[in-house]
Amino acid sequence: MTMLEHAEIGVWQDIFTSIIEDADSNILLLDEDFRIINLNSGFYWIFIETYGIELKKGTSILESMQRVHATLTHTWRDRCMVALSGTAIKVEDVFEIDGRNYYWEIHFKSSSRPDGSQIISVFSRDITVRKAYQKKIIENEANLRSILNTIEDSIWLINTDFELIDFNREFFKKYKQAYGVKLLRGENILGLIPDDLPELRELWRNRYESGLKGRPGKYYDSYQIEKDNRIFEIKTYPIVENGIVTGLTMYSRDITNQTRTEDLLKKQNEELIRINSELDRFVYSASHDLRAPLMSVKGLINMIKLDPEKQNTDQYLALIEKSVNKLDHFISDIIHYSRNARMDIMPKQIDFNELLQESIDSLRYMEGADTVKSIRNIVQQAPFCSDYSRLLMVFNNIISNAVQYRDTRKEDSYLKIDILVDEKRAILRFSDNGIGIPEEYVDKIFKMFFRANADSKGSGLGLYIVKGVLEKLEGSVSVQSKVGEGTTFSFEIPNLCA
Structure with missing residues (x-):
């Protein structure tokens, strides 16, 4: 090999060393006997801080590990053997430094040299922050799921292909009660509507298409739930990301009791208007009909007083009795009317x-x-x-x-x-x-x-x-x-x- 060739190799080695030193990942290269060919400072310091192992070029990484951590040695030997077999693997390890857990993603992969020997490349990077975010997302998703499942309204979401993105427990339960269908995420929501209800499928297709065009909707439907006719108020809201509609959120609220209460109040109000009208007529007519026989009695009494010979007294008394009986009959009818209106059966x-x-x-x-x-x-x-x-x-x-x-x-x-x-x-x-x-x-x-x-x-x-x-x-x-x-x-x- 000429001096020039040696110089070129040196240049390339310097470039390679510079690259692995500047890389965001921690890099380690091993030969097929697990001796260290090269490593960057990131990998070096991780092993120093975590295990107290100082890795050096030319030394066996497994022998270095064996002196301080037998279990880790077996783990790395198994991983390297898998990589040498031609199967790249990715694992996650947890390291404790100063009482705090750090999460690392490690890739093992082998490649062949020109002379036929193999090199094991090991890349690792700190994913502690990513794991923390993932944990937070999972926690938030769990909290959101808990909130959704405690809401009495039915909630479901679809994408632009009418695929069911998500739904809460109430929607799952109501849908199964109405159609006997078990909902699955990723299924086409229109395909979950029974085949014997084509008109309902077309109705919902129009609603979904309208919402996916960016138009919120509000609808009122009646569905048979466990042999009870229930009324629902349904609202649709487009999901917009960066000005583009990517899906649709639906809220369905059971307003049966509210509607029945409103109908009852309306009926009671109409009944109250009718009763007030009848009461006005009753007061007017009753006062007239009560006063007429009394005035008749009063007139007959005056005639008795004015008749000096009292010859017609018996006739007057008979007329008075007739007026009193009429008055008594009228009052009796009023009592019966009142009794029927206010007394329970x-x-x-x-x-x-x-x-x-x-x-x-x-x-x-x-x-x-x-x-x-x-x-x-x-x-x-x-x-x-x-x-x-x-x-x-x-x-x-x-x-x-x-x-x-x-x-x-x-x-x-x-x-x-x-x-x-x-x-x-x-x-x-x-x-x-x-x-x-x-x-x-x-x-x-x-x-x-x-x-x-x-x-x-x-x-x-x-x-x-x-x-x-x-x-x-x-x-x-x-x-x-x-x-x-x-x-x-x-x-x-x-x-x-x-």
């Missing part, structure tokens, strides 16, 4: 024969009651439970109407009462042959204070109370009538025994 077992007889007995002294024949047909196939006092109100009103509005031109006035009871309900039908109701008034008779004409004898509250009672009992009432032939009231009342 108090179900008990009903004997319809007993109930009917009590109603007829209470009305026996009513004018004309003895001229109306009652025809009963009661078939009770099962025990029946309902509110006794409310049913009595219904019977009293219907029977008294049959008496008051009987056709006096007929010799055989009657009221036919048919009652059929089974386990689910009671069907009652009251049919009379009275004067009947004009067709134009049939759909108005259940309104408060409605009177078909000025000669009507009642307070105008009776049938209004009947309808209110039936609504309270969750029953129904219908009426059929023809002038001159009679009227039939039909009731259906649920059985509360079950």
Whole structure:
């Protein structure tokens, strides 16, 4: 070898030494007998500070290790042998320096020299900071996951290919309840929608595409969850990175209870408006109807006083009694109306024969009651439970109407009462042959204070109370009538025994 060639080799060795010294990694070169060919200062000082081993060129690294750390020696021998077999490996080691752990990533790789011998190159770098960041990221991800899983709303994220990036526990549970499908990250979210729901898949495709174009969305859907129809408010938010939409975040909130509460409040508000309107009418009509008989009594008393011979006193007293009875009947209707509105339902077992007889007995002294024949047909196939006092109100009103509005031109006035009871309900039908109701008034008779004409004898509250009672009992009432032939009231009342 010429002097020039020796000079060139020296130059290249200097360049190589300069390179490995300036490298960010710690570098060690070994021959196939594990002797140190070269190393930079980083590798030298790491072994000095960690193990107290001074590495020198030309010495066996394994022999140097053996003197102070037998376990480390076996570990490095195994790693070097793997590298010599042609398989590059990467490992992570933990070193403790001054009571603090340092993490190192170490690469072992072999390469061949021109003469056929092999060199083992070992590169290591400090990844302590990276490991700390990774640990922090993992901790933050765990904290975020914990937060997501404690949120009652469903949350899921997709990328621009509709692939499911992530989701929380609530979305996983709700989706499985709705479709029996187990969600998997990386799956196409549209492909997870059952095949028998193509319209739903197309609906969500449009929503996702709209969101991925950068447009937030807000939707309301109804889904069947465990046989319960649930209502959800769904919001979509684009994920934007450097001005580009890279995905979509969805939030779904169950607003079923809120919606039901709002509907209930709306219904209650409408009911309150209706009640206030009826109350205004009630106050106006009641004050007029209460005052009329009192003024009549007052006028009759003045006439008695002014009649010097008192010859017509009995007649006046009869008129006074009639006004007082009318007033008493009106007040009784008001009490029944109030009782039905404010009292809870108090179900008990009903004997319809007993109930009917009590109603007829209470009305026996009513004018004309003895001229109306009652025809009963009661078939009770099962025990029946309902509110006794409310049913009595219904019977009293219907029977008294049959008496008051009987056709006096007929010799055989009657009221036919048919009652059929089974386990689910009671069907009652009251049919009379009275004067009947004009067709134009049939759909108005259940309104408060409605009177078909000025000669009507009642307070105008009776049938209004009947309808209110039936609504309270969750029953129904219908009426059929023809002038001159009679009227039939039909009731259906649920059985509360079950």
